[in-house]
Amino acid sequence: MTTAFEDPQVQRIFAGFPDHARPGLLQLREMIFQVAARTEGVGKLRETLKWGQPAYLTVEPKSGSTIRLGLPKQGGFALYTHCQTTILSDFQALFPDDFTYEGNRAIHFRPGDRLALDRLALLVKSALTYHLR
Template sequence: MTQTFPPFGNPAVAATYESFPPPLREGLLTVRKLIFATAAETPGVGTLEETLKWGQPAYLTPETKSGSTIRLGLPKQGGFALYAHCQTTIIPDFRSLFPDAFHYEGNRAVHFKEGAALPLDPLRLLVRSALTYHLK
């Protein structure tokens, strides 16, 4: 696997990323890096835990319990997705800010097409919202 930042601390997570098709893996690794960078620059988040939930890479805030779990995966429709807990307002709040800029799956996910440019600034808002959800 190519060098990633931050390095994987969990071999099972690393193996899961390695199993993703290369074009989708690149997009998922970009979102992973954004999650870690956003956590590092956001007060109150603390250290992230990177683990697997339902076989998907998942990001939690166990130190501060500031956030709701973020998962990354491959939806059946193709492409890749960022998932938030469906009983939170994370995705609906984001959709109210960017109603037509993304493809949404109800209250649970934002989908991305393979090879499409990722709008990192809006995604940073989504990630920050999830990582600080319990601080509201």
């Protein structure tokens, strides 16, 4: 099942992503919504744009830190977390060699990569519950 877009601007951004990146970004988007729906304490999730990128944040309650999806300059596509948190560094400690990291702010993917959604769900859950710790 695919979560419907509530914000037409976000939908336009996804439609404008290159064909090679869009499927992976849509998979990540759907996984974010699924993790939010099954994680206690997350509440309502808002999909909006931040810095021109699709962004996911908790609004009721404000339990988490923003997650963004986008296209890094190096190519491919990426999932971003707030760089002034320990979200990504904590995740990298668990899976140091499983992903391509950009410091403490992003995980990069190449088009056609098989996404390890089960492991990435742990990262998303950590971000969406960051302020509940």
